[in-house]
Amino acid sequence: MKPIVHRLVAVLLALGLCVYSLQASAAEKSFAETKVVLQISDNDPFKQTLVLNVANNLIKHYGPDQVDIEIVAFGPGLRLLFAENVNAGRIQSLVDNGVRFAACNNTVRGMSKILGEEPALNQNAVRVSAGVVRIMDLSKEGYQLIKP
Protein backbone atom coordinates (compact mmCIF):
# COMPACT_ATOMS: atom_id res chain seq x y z
CA MET A 1 0.00 0.00 0.00
CA LYS A 2 2.83 2.31 0.94
CA PRO A 3 4.46 2.38 -2.50
CA ILE A 4 1.15 3.50 -4.05
CA VAL A 5 0.85 6.29 -1.52
CA HIS A 6 4.44 7.26 -2.21
CA ARG A 7 3.83 7.32 -5.94
CA LEU A 8 0.69 9.39 -5.47
CA VAL A 9 2.56 11.89 -3.36
CA ALA A 10 5.37 12.01 -5.90
CA VAL A 11 2.92 12.63 -8.77
CA LEU A 12 1.10 15.32 -6.83
CA LEU A 13 4.39 16.97 -5.95
CA ALA A 14 5.51 16.83 -9.56
CA LEU A 15 2.27 18.32 -10.80
CA GLY A 16 2.43 20.96 -8.07
CA LEU A 17 5.92 21.89 -9.20
CA CYS A 18 4.78 22.03 -12.81
CA VAL A 19 1.85 24.30 -12.04
CA TYR A 20 4.16 26.44 -9.93
CA SER A 21 6.56 26.57 -12.85
CA LEU A 22 3.80 27.71 -15.23
CA GLN A 23 2.56 30.27 -12.71
CA ALA A 24 6.08 31.58 -12.21
CA SER A 25 6.50 31.91 -15.98
CA ALA A 26 3.14 33.61 -16.26
CA ALA A 27 4.07 35.97 -13.43
CA GLU A 28 7.10 37.08 -15.43
CA LYS A 29 4.70 38.33 -18.05
CA SER A 30 2.04 39.63 -15.69
CA PHE A 31 2.46 43.12 -17.11
CA ALA A 32 1.58 42.00 -20.61
CA GLU A 33 -1.59 43.70 -21.77
CA THR A 34 -2.72 40.82 -23.95
CA LYS A 35 -3.12 37.34 -22.55
CA VAL A 36 -3.95 34.42 -24.83
CA VAL A 37 -4.39 30.71 -24.26
CA LEU A 38 -4.24 28.62 -27.42
CA GLN A 39 -5.90 25.21 -27.46
CA ILE A 40 -4.60 22.27 -29.50
CA SER A 41 -6.71 19.16 -29.08
CA ASP A 42 -6.96 18.00 -32.69
CA ASN A 43 -5.22 15.05 -34.35
CA ASP A 44 -4.76 16.92 -37.64
CA PRO A 45 -1.06 17.75 -38.22
CA PHE A 46 -2.13 20.92 -40.02
CA LYS A 47 -3.61 22.18 -36.74
CA GLN A 48 -0.20 21.79 -35.13
CA THR A 49 1.31 24.08 -37.72
CA LEU A 50 -1.61 26.46 -37.41
CA VAL A 51 -1.43 26.87 -33.64
CA LEU A 52 2.32 27.54 -33.83
CA ASN A 53 1.74 30.04 -36.64
CA VAL A 54 -0.89 31.85 -34.58
CA ALA A 55 1.46 32.10 -31.61
CA ASN A 56 4.21 33.37 -33.85
CA ASN A 57 1.94 35.95 -35.45
CA LEU A 58 0.76 37.20 -32.04
CA ILE A 59 4.36 37.72 -30.97
CA LYS A 60 5.15 39.50 -34.21
CA HIS A 61 2.14 41.78 -33.82
CA TYR A 62 2.35 42.65 -30.14
CA GLY A 63 6.01 42.04 -29.44
CA PRO A 64 7.29 39.27 -27.16
CA ASP A 65 7.02 41.41 -24.01
CA GLN A 66 3.53 42.66 -24.68
CA VAL A 67 1.70 39.37 -25.14
CA ASP A 68 1.43 36.45 -22.75
CA ILE A 69 0.81 33.18 -24.60
CA GLU A 70 0.28 29.69 -23.28
CA ILE A 71 -0.44 26.75 -25.57
CA VAL A 72 -2.39 23.97 -23.86
CA ALA A 73 -2.28 20.57 -25.53
CA PHE A 74 -4.64 17.75 -24.64
CA GLY A 75 -6.35 14.83 -26.31
CA PRO A 76 -4.95 13.94 -29.74
CA GLY A 77 -3.39 17.41 -29.84
CA LEU A 78 -0.84 16.32 -27.26
CA ARG A 79 1.21 14.87 -30.13
CA LEU A 80 2.48 18.41 -30.69
CA LEU A 81 4.40 18.07 -27.44
CA PHE A 82 5.92 14.67 -28.12
CA ALA A 83 9.70 14.89 -27.90
CA GLU A 84 10.07 13.48 -31.43
CA ASN A 85 7.64 15.95 -33.03
CA VAL A 86 8.98 17.54 -36.21
CA ASN A 87 7.98 20.96 -34.89
CA ALA A 88 10.35 20.76 -31.91
CA GLY A 89 12.56 23.45 -33.42
CA ARG A 90 9.65 25.86 -33.80
CA ILE A 91 8.49 25.10 -30.26
CA GLN A 92 11.94 25.95 -28.91
CA SER A 93 11.92 29.18 -30.88
CA LEU A 94 8.57 30.16 -29.37
CA VAL A 95 9.75 29.22 -25.87
CA ASP A 96 12.71 31.51 -26.42
CA ASN A 97 10.15 34.26 -27.01
CA GLY A 98 8.33 33.52 -23.78
CA VAL A 99 5.57 31.18 -24.99
CA ARG A 100 4.63 28.45 -22.49
CA PHE A 101 3.47 24.93 -23.35
CA ALA A 102 1.20 22.90 -21.07
CA ALA A 103 0.67 19.16 -21.49
CA CYS A 104 -2.43 17.45 -20.12
CA ASN A 105 -1.46 14.72 -17.70
CA ASN A 106 -4.79 12.92 -18.09
CA THR A 107 -3.99 12.56 -21.79
CA VAL A 108 -0.46 11.37 -21.05
CA ARG A 109 -1.90 8.63 -18.84
CA GLY A 110 -4.43 7.59 -21.47
CA MET A 111 -1.80 7.48 -24.19
CA SER A 112 0.53 5.51 -21.95
CA LYS A 113 -2.08 2.79 -21.68
CA ILE A 114 -2.40 2.60 -25.46
CA LEU A 115 1.33 2.67 -26.14
CA GLY A 116 2.35 0.44 -23.25
CA GLU A 117 4.79 3.10 -22.11
CA GLU A 118 4.70 6.80 -21.37
CA PRO A 119 5.38 8.97 -24.42
CA ALA A 120 8.50 11.12 -24.14
CA LEU A 121 7.47 14.76 -23.98
CA ASN A 122 9.21 17.86 -25.24
CA GLN A 123 11.49 19.22 -22.53
CA ASN A 124 9.65 22.54 -22.72
CA ALA A 125 6.28 20.98 -21.96
CA VAL A 126 5.00 21.53 -18.45
CA ARG A 127 2.50 18.98 -17.21
CA VAL A 128 -0.83 20.12 -15.84
CA SER A 129 -3.37 17.80 -14.21
CA ALA A 130 -5.97 18.42 -16.90
CA GLY A 131 -5.72 20.54 -20.03
CA VAL A 132 -9.32 21.69 -19.87
CA VAL A 133 -8.99 22.75 -16.23
CA ARG A 134 -5.85 24.69 -17.13
CA ILE A 135 -7.72 26.53 -19.86
CA MET A 136 -10.60 27.34 -17.49
CA ASP A 137 -8.19 28.62 -14.85
CA LEU A 138 -6.39 30.82 -17.36
CA SER A 139 -9.73 32.11 -18.66
CA LYS A 140 -10.66 33.17 -15.14
CA GLU A 141 -7.38 35.06 -14.99
CA GLY A 142 -8.33 37.07 -18.06
CA TYR A 143 -6.75 35.00 -20.81
CA GLN A 144 -8.62 34.90 -24.11
CA LEU A 145 -9.16 31.39 -25.40
CA ILE A 146 -8.39 30.83 -29.08
CA LYS A 147 -8.79 27.45 -30.73
CA PRO A 148 -7.29 27.68 -34.23
Add this chain to the structure above:
Amino acid sequence: MKTKFKKVVLAAASATLLGAVANTVQAANWLMLQGTEPAGAGKRAHVWGFIQAQYQKDDSKANATDGYVPPKLIAPNLDDQSQFNVNRARIGVRGTALPLDSNVNYFILTEFGNNGITYPEDNTHLTDASITLNHIKGARVRMGLFKYPGAEEGLQAIHVFDYVNFTSVTNQLLLERFQQAGNQATQTGDFNQPATPSPNADMNQYTRSVGAFRDVGIQVFDTFKATDWEHSYALMYGNGNGLNFGDNDDNKDVYLYWSSERVFGGKGPRREGWKTFAWYEDGKRTNPNDPTQEQDRTRYGIGTKYLKKPFRLTAEYMKGEGMIFMGQHRPLHQFNNKEAEGWYLEGGWYIPGTKWELDLRYDTYTRDENFVAPIPPTATPSAPGDETEFNTITVGTQYHFNKKTRLNLEYASRDNKSDTAAVEAQQKGVEGRFAIQVTAIF
Protein backbone atom coordinates in the same frame (compact mmCIF):
# COMPACT_ATOMS: atom_id res chain seq x y z
CA MET B 1 33.66 -9.65 -57.60
CA LYS B 2 36.75 -7.55 -56.89
CA THR B 3 35.89 -5.26 -59.76
CA LYS B 4 32.37 -4.81 -58.43
CA PHE B 5 33.69 -4.03 -54.98
CA LYS B 6 36.01 -1.44 -56.48
CA LYS B 7 33.07 0.17 -58.23
CA VAL B 8 31.13 0.35 -54.99
CA VAL B 9 34.07 1.93 -53.21
CA LEU B 10 34.57 4.32 -56.10
CA ALA B 11 30.91 5.26 -56.11
CA ALA B 12 30.93 5.92 -52.38
CA ALA B 13 34.22 7.79 -52.59
CA SER B 14 32.94 9.94 -55.43
CA ALA B 15 29.87 10.88 -53.44
CA THR B 16 31.91 11.71 -50.37
CA LEU B 17 34.41 13.68 -52.41
CA LEU B 18 31.75 15.61 -54.25
CA GLY B 19 30.03 16.31 -50.97
CA ALA B 20 33.25 17.52 -49.44
CA VAL B 21 34.15 19.71 -52.38
CA ALA B 22 30.74 21.31 -52.60
CA ASN B 23 30.33 24.49 -50.63
CA THR B 24 26.59 24.43 -50.85
CA VAL B 25 24.41 21.44 -51.52
CA GLN B 26 20.74 19.59 -52.36
CA ALA B 27 17.15 19.24 -53.22
CA ALA B 28 14.55 16.81 -51.98
CA ASN B 29 15.45 13.90 -49.77
CA TRP B 30 13.47 11.17 -51.54
CA LEU B 31 14.43 8.44 -49.08
CA MET B 32 12.76 10.31 -46.24
CA LEU B 33 9.92 11.83 -48.24
CA GLN B 34 8.80 8.50 -49.64
CA GLY B 35 9.70 6.22 -46.77
CA THR B 36 8.73 8.11 -43.63
CA GLU B 37 6.06 10.36 -42.14
CA PRO B 38 6.73 13.49 -40.09
CA ALA B 39 7.35 12.39 -36.49
CA GLY B 40 4.50 13.28 -34.17
CA ALA B 41 2.58 14.85 -37.04
CA GLY B 42 1.67 12.00 -39.37
CA LYS B 43 -1.91 11.38 -40.41
CA ARG B 44 -3.63 8.09 -39.76
CA ALA B 45 -4.59 7.84 -43.45
CA HIS B 46 -3.62 10.55 -45.87
CA VAL B 47 -5.36 9.97 -49.19
CA TRP B 48 -3.43 11.47 -52.09
CA GLY B 49 -2.68 11.00 -55.75
CA PHE B 50 -2.28 12.74 -59.08
CA ILE B 51 -3.48 12.70 -62.66
CA GLN B 52 -1.45 13.42 -65.77
CA ALA B 53 -3.22 13.92 -69.07
CA GLN B 54 -1.17 14.52 -72.18
CA TYR B 55 -0.92 14.82 -75.94
CA GLN B 56 2.19 13.88 -77.87
CA LYS B 57 3.07 14.14 -81.52
CA ASP B 58 6.09 12.58 -83.19
CA ASP B 59 7.46 14.11 -86.40
CA SER B 60 9.67 11.17 -87.34
CA LYS B 61 9.66 9.79 -90.83
CA ALA B 62 9.18 6.20 -91.96
CA ASN B 63 12.10 4.15 -93.21
CA ALA B 64 12.67 3.36 -96.87
CA THR B 65 9.99 0.66 -96.83
CA ASP B 66 7.45 2.78 -94.94
CA GLY B 67 8.24 1.07 -91.66
CA TYR B 68 8.24 2.53 -88.17
CA VAL B 69 10.21 1.55 -85.02
CA PRO B 70 9.38 2.48 -81.40
CA PRO B 71 11.36 5.77 -81.23
CA LYS B 72 9.08 7.07 -83.99
CA LEU B 73 5.87 6.17 -82.18
CA ILE B 74 4.14 7.30 -79.00
CA ALA B 75 4.50 5.05 -75.96
CA PRO B 76 3.22 2.91 -74.43
CA ASN B 77 0.95 1.74 -77.27
CA LEU B 78 3.55 2.35 -79.99
CA ASP B 79 1.01 2.16 -82.76
CA ASP B 80 0.66 5.78 -83.82
CA GLN B 81 2.56 9.05 -84.09
CA SER B 82 0.12 11.19 -82.17
CA GLN B 83 -1.93 10.36 -79.14
CA PHE B 84 -3.99 11.81 -76.32
CA ASN B 85 -3.37 9.77 -73.21
CA VAL B 86 -4.02 9.66 -69.50
CA ASN B 87 -0.55 8.41 -68.86
CA ARG B 88 -0.71 8.49 -65.08
CA ALA B 89 -3.66 8.34 -62.70
CA ARG B 90 -2.52 7.27 -59.28
CA ILE B 91 -4.28 7.18 -55.98
CA GLY B 92 -2.90 6.04 -52.69
CA VAL B 93 -2.96 6.24 -48.94
CA ARG B 94 -0.07 6.82 -46.60
CA GLY B 95 0.34 7.61 -42.96
CA THR B 96 0.92 6.43 -39.44
CA ALA B 97 -1.63 3.75 -38.65
CA LEU B 98 -1.50 4.54 -34.94
CA PRO B 99 -0.81 8.29 -34.83
CA LEU B 100 0.57 8.02 -31.29
CA ASP B 101 3.37 5.79 -32.53
CA SER B 102 5.56 7.45 -35.15
CA ASN B 103 7.79 4.41 -35.24
CA VAL B 104 5.60 2.70 -37.81
CA ASN B 105 4.31 4.14 -41.08
CA TYR B 106 2.97 2.77 -44.35
CA PHE B 107 2.62 3.75 -48.03
CA ILE B 108 0.35 2.25 -50.68
CA LEU B 109 -0.21 3.55 -54.23
CA THR B 110 -2.04 2.22 -57.28
CA GLU B 111 -1.63 3.13 -60.95
CA PHE B 112 -4.72 3.42 -63.17
CA GLY B 113 -3.14 5.34 -66.07
CA ASN B 114 -1.94 4.03 -69.41
CA ASN B 115 1.83 3.57 -69.38
CA GLY B 116 4.57 0.96 -69.31
CA ILE B 117 3.37 -0.23 -65.92
CA THR B 118 -0.20 -0.97 -66.93
CA TYR B 119 -0.21 -1.35 -70.71
CA PRO B 120 1.48 -4.74 -71.11
CA GLU B 121 -0.38 -6.59 -68.36
CA ASP B 122 -3.61 -4.96 -67.26
CA ASN B 123 -5.14 -1.57 -66.65
CA THR B 124 -4.35 -1.35 -62.97
CA HIS B 125 -1.20 -2.08 -61.04
CA LEU B 126 -0.07 -1.60 -57.47
CA THR B 127 3.15 0.42 -57.60
CA ASP B 128 3.94 0.81 -53.92
CA ALA B 129 3.04 -1.14 -50.80
CA SER B 130 5.50 -0.73 -47.97
CA ILE B 131 5.87 -0.50 -44.23
CA THR B 132 8.63 1.44 -42.50
CA LEU B 133 9.86 0.68 -38.99
CA ASN B 134 11.65 3.63 -37.40
CA HIS B 135 12.59 2.05 -34.08
CA ILE B 136 16.36 2.03 -34.54
CA LYS B 137 18.00 5.42 -34.76
CA GLY B 138 20.25 5.51 -37.80
CA ALA B 139 18.79 2.33 -39.28
CA ARG B 140 15.19 2.70 -40.34
CA VAL B 141 13.83 -0.41 -42.03
CA ARG B 142 11.46 -0.34 -44.99
CA MET B 143 9.93 -3.54 -46.37
CA GLY B 144 7.64 -4.26 -49.29
CA LEU B 145 7.30 -2.80 -52.79
CA PHE B 146 8.78 0.65 -53.28
CA LYS B 147 11.28 2.69 -55.29
CA TYR B 148 14.78 1.38 -54.84
CA PRO B 149 17.54 3.87 -54.02
CA GLY B 150 19.22 4.95 -57.24
CA ALA B 151 19.49 7.65 -59.88
CA GLU B 152 17.70 10.94 -59.20
CA GLU B 153 15.56 10.73 -62.34
CA GLY B 154 14.16 7.38 -61.27
CA LEU B 155 14.01 7.94 -57.53
CA GLN B 156 12.30 11.31 -57.62
CA ALA B 157 8.53 11.60 -57.33
CA ILE B 158 7.24 11.50 -60.89
CA HIS B 159 4.49 14.06 -60.27
CA VAL B 160 7.12 16.75 -59.73
CA PHE B 161 9.31 15.64 -62.66
CA ASP B 162 10.13 18.73 -64.73
CA TYR B 163 9.71 17.06 -68.14
CA VAL B 164 7.14 14.87 -69.83
CA ASN B 165 9.51 12.17 -71.08
CA PHE B 166 12.53 10.57 -69.44
CA THR B 167 16.02 10.99 -70.82
CA SER B 168 17.16 8.18 -73.15
CA VAL B 169 19.68 6.94 -70.61
CA THR B 170 17.08 6.61 -67.86
CA ASN B 171 14.45 5.19 -70.19
CA GLN B 172 16.72 2.58 -71.73
CA LEU B 173 19.35 1.84 -69.12
CA LEU B 174 17.43 2.13 -65.84
CA LEU B 175 13.74 1.60 -66.62
CA GLU B 176 13.97 -2.16 -66.67
CA ARG B 177 11.87 -4.28 -68.99
CA PHE B 178 11.13 -7.85 -68.00
CA GLN B 179 10.95 -10.56 -70.63
CA GLN B 180 8.50 -13.42 -70.83
CA ALA B 181 9.33 -16.60 -72.65
CA GLY B 182 8.66 -15.98 -76.32
CA ASN B 183 8.62 -17.91 -79.54
CA GLN B 184 9.65 -16.04 -82.66
CA ALA B 185 8.34 -18.70 -85.02
CA THR B 186 4.84 -18.92 -83.55
CA GLN B 187 4.89 -15.29 -82.37
CA THR B 188 3.70 -16.17 -78.89
CA GLY B 189 4.85 -14.55 -75.64
CA ASP B 190 7.54 -11.90 -76.20
CA PHE B 191 8.96 -11.98 -79.70
CA ASN B 192 10.85 -9.60 -81.95
CA GLN B 193 9.07 -7.56 -84.55
CA PRO B 194 10.49 -5.84 -87.61
CA ALA B 195 9.62 -2.24 -88.43
CA THR B 196 5.90 -2.07 -89.08
CA PRO B 197 3.77 0.36 -91.07
CA SER B 198 1.85 2.83 -88.92
CA PRO B 199 -0.91 3.19 -87.83
CA ASN B 200 -1.94 0.01 -86.02
CA ALA B 201 1.65 -1.04 -85.64
CA ASP B 202 1.64 -1.96 -81.93
CA MET B 203 5.39 -2.29 -81.65
CA ASN B 204 5.26 -2.94 -77.92
CA GLN B 205 6.29 -6.57 -77.74
CA TYR B 206 6.80 -6.87 -73.99
CA THR B 207 4.03 -8.56 -72.06
CA ARG B 208 5.18 -7.63 -68.55
CA SER B 209 5.15 -4.30 -66.74
CA VAL B 210 8.27 -2.18 -66.67
CA GLY B 211 10.12 -2.13 -63.38
CA ALA B 212 9.19 1.51 -62.72
CA PHE B 213 12.42 1.88 -60.66
CA ARG B 214 10.85 -0.34 -58.01
CA ASP B 215 11.54 -3.65 -56.37
CA VAL B 216 10.18 -5.81 -53.57
CA GLY B 217 12.62 -6.18 -50.73
CA ILE B 218 14.04 -4.71 -47.56
CA GLN B 219 15.88 -1.43 -47.20
CA VAL B 220 17.87 -0.02 -44.29
CA PHE B 221 18.28 3.73 -44.48
CA ASP B 222 18.42 7.00 -42.61
CA THR B 223 19.43 10.62 -42.79
CA PHE B 224 21.83 12.39 -40.47
CA LYS B 225 21.68 16.12 -40.01
CA ALA B 226 24.64 18.32 -39.20
CA THR B 227 23.80 22.05 -39.17
CA ASP B 228 22.63 22.78 -42.74
CA TRP B 229 23.88 19.46 -44.08
CA GLU B 230 22.06 16.20 -44.53
CA HIS B 231 23.83 12.92 -45.19
CA SER B 232 21.72 9.96 -46.26
CA TYR B 233 22.41 6.32 -46.95
CA ALA B 234 20.39 3.33 -48.08
CA LEU B 235 21.14 -0.35 -48.49
CA MET B 236 18.54 -2.53 -50.15
CA TYR B 237 18.20 -6.21 -50.89
CA GLY B 238 15.39 -7.16 -53.25
CA ASN B 239 13.98 -9.67 -55.69
CA GLY B 240 15.13 -7.82 -58.79
CA ASN B 241 11.77 -8.59 -60.33
CA GLY B 242 10.22 -5.15 -60.67
CA LEU B 243 6.63 -4.64 -59.59
CA ASN B 244 5.93 -8.32 -59.12
CA PHE B 245 5.38 -9.34 -55.53
CA GLY B 246 7.15 -12.64 -55.91
CA ASP B 247 10.53 -13.58 -57.34
CA ASN B 248 11.05 -15.42 -60.62
CA ASP B 249 14.43 -16.88 -59.69
CA ASP B 250 16.79 -17.37 -56.76
CA ASN B 251 18.85 -14.31 -57.58
CA LYS B 252 18.55 -11.14 -55.55
CA ASP B 253 19.56 -7.57 -56.30
CA VAL B 254 21.69 -5.35 -54.06
CA TYR B 255 21.30 -1.56 -54.07
CA LEU B 256 23.61 0.97 -52.42
CA TYR B 257 23.04 4.70 -52.17
CA TRP B 258 24.68 7.70 -50.56
CA SER B 259 23.86 11.39 -50.76
CA SER B 260 25.20 14.50 -49.07
CA GLU B 261 23.37 17.73 -49.31
CA ARG B 262 23.33 21.23 -48.00
CA VAL B 263 19.79 22.37 -47.42
CA PHE B 264 19.01 25.98 -48.22
CA GLY B 265 15.42 26.00 -47.02
CA GLY B 266 11.84 24.98 -47.65
CA LYS B 267 10.49 21.48 -47.39
CA GLY B 268 8.93 18.69 -49.43
CA PRO B 269 9.75 17.67 -52.98
CA ARG B 270 10.80 21.17 -54.01
CA ARG B 271 13.02 21.89 -51.06
CA GLU B 272 15.95 24.08 -52.02
CA GLY B 273 19.47 22.79 -51.68
CA TRP B 274 22.40 21.22 -53.42
CA LYS B 275 22.75 17.46 -53.38
CA THR B 276 25.43 15.12 -54.66
CA PHE B 277 24.90 11.40 -54.73
CA ALA B 278 26.22 8.06 -55.92
CA TRP B 279 24.50 4.72 -56.30
CA TYR B 280 25.13 1.15 -57.34
CA GLU B 281 22.91 -1.83 -58.10
CA ASP B 282 23.82 -5.37 -58.97
CA GLY B 283 21.94 -8.60 -59.65
CA LYS B 284 21.40 -11.48 -62.02
CA ARG B 285 18.62 -12.25 -64.47
CA THR B 286 17.47 -15.61 -65.73
CA ASN B 287 16.79 -16.12 -69.42
CA PRO B 288 13.05 -16.89 -69.66
CA ASN B 289 13.69 -18.79 -72.89
CA ASP B 290 16.39 -20.92 -71.30
CA PRO B 291 16.29 -20.99 -67.49
CA THR B 292 19.76 -22.53 -67.37
CA GLN B 293 21.24 -19.23 -68.56
CA GLU B 294 21.93 -16.40 -66.16
CA GLN B 295 23.25 -12.93 -66.84
CA ASP B 296 24.74 -10.29 -64.52
CA ARG B 297 22.98 -6.96 -64.53
CA THR B 298 24.92 -4.03 -63.06
CA ARG B 299 24.12 -0.33 -62.99
CA TYR B 300 25.88 2.55 -61.26
CA GLY B 301 26.12 6.30 -61.42
CA ILE B 302 26.77 9.64 -59.79
CA GLY B 303 24.98 12.95 -59.98
CA THR B 304 24.29 16.33 -58.50
CA LYS B 305 21.25 18.56 -58.23
CA TYR B 306 21.12 22.24 -57.33
CA LEU B 307 17.88 24.05 -56.66
CA LYS B 308 17.66 27.61 -55.43
CA LYS B 309 15.01 29.64 -57.12
CA PRO B 310 15.09 30.98 -59.69
CA PHE B 311 17.67 28.40 -60.81
CA ARG B 312 17.83 24.62 -61.01
CA LEU B 313 20.65 22.50 -62.38
CA THR B 314 20.94 18.71 -62.52
CA ALA B 315 23.61 16.42 -63.95
CA GLU B 316 23.84 12.64 -63.85
CA TYR B 317 26.16 10.04 -65.31
CA MET B 318 25.13 6.38 -65.48
CA LYS B 319 26.71 3.19 -66.75
CA GLY B 320 25.45 -0.35 -67.09
CA GLU B 321 26.57 -3.83 -67.98
CA GLY B 322 24.35 -6.73 -68.99
CA MET B 323 20.65 -6.90 -69.87
CA ILE B 324 20.93 -3.84 -72.09
CA PHE B 325 17.54 -2.91 -73.52
CA MET B 326 17.56 -3.13 -77.31
CA GLY B 327 14.16 -1.71 -78.18
CA GLN B 328 10.54 -2.24 -77.23
CA HIS B 329 10.10 -4.31 -80.42
CA ARG B 330 13.08 -6.58 -79.69
CA PRO B 331 12.58 -8.33 -76.31
CA LEU B 332 14.60 -11.36 -77.39
CA HIS B 333 17.70 -9.16 -77.76
CA GLN B 334 17.61 -8.03 -74.15
CA PHE B 335 19.31 -11.07 -72.63
CA ASN B 336 22.86 -9.92 -73.39
CA ASN B 337 26.12 -8.95 -71.74
CA LYS B 338 26.59 -5.66 -73.54
CA GLU B 339 27.55 -2.34 -72.01
CA ALA B 340 25.99 1.08 -72.22
CA GLU B 341 26.45 4.49 -70.68
CA GLY B 342 24.99 7.95 -70.79
CA TRP B 343 24.57 11.25 -69.04
CA TYR B 344 22.38 14.30 -68.99
CA LEU B 345 22.58 17.93 -68.01
CA GLU B 346 19.46 19.95 -67.42
CA GLY B 347 18.56 23.32 -66.03
CA GLY B 348 15.53 25.35 -65.16
CA TRP B 349 14.82 29.05 -64.70
CA TYR B 350 11.77 30.13 -62.75
CA ILE B 351 10.97 33.46 -64.35
CA PRO B 352 10.80 35.86 -61.38
CA GLY B 353 7.41 37.37 -60.69
CA THR B 354 5.60 34.96 -63.00
CA LYS B 355 4.19 31.45 -62.89
CA TRP B 356 6.36 30.38 -65.81
CA GLU B 357 9.44 28.25 -65.81
CA LEU B 358 11.84 27.53 -68.68
CA ASP B 359 13.61 24.18 -68.94
CA LEU B 360 16.45 22.95 -71.10
CA ARG B 361 17.95 19.46 -71.14
CA TYR B 362 20.62 17.64 -73.11
CA ASP B 363 20.94 13.89 -72.79
CA THR B 364 23.05 11.31 -74.53
CA TYR B 365 23.12 7.52 -74.38
CA THR B 366 25.38 5.03 -76.10
CA ARG B 367 24.11 1.48 -76.32
CA ASP B 368 25.94 -1.71 -77.08
CA GLU B 369 29.46 -0.53 -76.39
CA ASN B 370 32.24 -3.11 -76.57
CA PHE B 371 30.24 -5.49 -78.70
CA VAL B 372 29.74 -9.05 -77.51
CA ALA B 373 27.79 -11.54 -79.59
CA PRO B 374 24.18 -11.73 -78.40
CA ILE B 375 23.03 -14.82 -76.58
CA PRO B 376 20.46 -16.80 -78.61
CA PRO B 377 17.67 -16.88 -79.39
CA THR B 378 17.69 -13.67 -81.40
CA ALA B 379 15.86 -13.00 -84.59
CA THR B 380 18.36 -10.61 -86.09
CA PRO B 381 21.78 -10.88 -84.44
CA SER B 382 23.76 -7.68 -84.08
CA ALA B 383 26.98 -7.21 -85.92
CA PRO B 384 30.36 -6.27 -84.40
CA GLY B 385 30.69 -2.57 -83.84
CA ASP B 386 26.97 -2.23 -83.35
CA GLU B 387 26.96 0.97 -81.31
CA THR B 388 23.90 3.13 -81.32
CA GLU B 389 23.86 6.67 -79.99
CA PHE B 390 20.81 8.61 -78.83
CA ASN B 391 21.24 12.37 -78.45
CA THR B 392 18.35 14.61 -77.43
CA ILE B 393 17.92 18.28 -76.71
CA THR B 394 14.65 19.07 -74.94
CA VAL B 395 13.31 22.59 -74.67
CA GLY B 396 10.40 22.99 -72.32
CA THR B 397 8.31 25.36 -70.32
CA GLN B 398 6.06 24.91 -67.34
CA TYR B 399 3.20 27.05 -66.17
CA HIS B 400 2.34 26.59 -62.51
CA PHE B 401 -1.37 27.30 -62.08
CA ASN B 402 -0.84 26.73 -58.38
CA LYS B 403 1.34 24.56 -56.16
CA LYS B 404 -0.60 21.45 -57.14
CA THR B 405 -1.38 21.98 -60.81
CA ARG B 406 0.90 22.73 -63.72
CA LEU B 407 1.21 22.58 -67.48
CA ASN B 408 4.24 21.14 -69.28
CA LEU B 409 5.06 22.00 -72.87
CA GLU B 410 8.15 20.53 -74.47
CA TYR B 411 9.82 19.79 -77.74
CA ALA B 412 12.54 17.18 -78.03
CA SER B 413 14.98 17.39 -80.91
CA ARG B 414 16.55 13.97 -81.45
CA ASP B 415 19.61 12.81 -83.31
CA ASN B 416 20.10 9.04 -83.26
CA LYS B 417 22.79 7.18 -85.14
CA SER B 418 24.20 3.68 -85.31
CA ASP B 419 27.30 1.93 -86.61
CA THR B 420 25.12 -0.87 -87.89
CA ALA B 421 23.54 -0.21 -91.26
CA ALA B 422 20.24 -1.91 -90.39
CA VAL B 423 19.79 0.07 -87.17
CA GLU B 424 21.01 3.28 -88.79
CA ALA B 425 18.37 2.85 -91.51
CA GLN B 426 15.68 2.77 -88.82
CA GLN B 427 17.07 5.59 -86.66
CA LYS B 428 17.74 7.92 -89.57
CA GLY B 429 14.20 9.22 -89.75
CA VAL B 430 13.87 9.89 -86.01
CA GLU B 431 13.04 13.57 -85.59
CA GLY B 432 11.34 15.90 -83.13
CA ARG B 433 8.63 15.06 -80.64
CA PHE B 434 6.16 17.54 -79.15
CA ALA B 435 4.42 16.98 -75.83
CA ILE B 436 1.90 18.84 -73.74
CA GLN B 437 0.85 17.60 -70.34
CA VAL B 438 -1.26 18.77 -67.41
CA THR B 439 -0.53 17.46 -63.93
CA ALA B 440 -2.96 17.80 -61.04
CA ILE B 441 -1.95 16.59 -57.60
CA PHE B 442 -4.49 16.10 -54.84
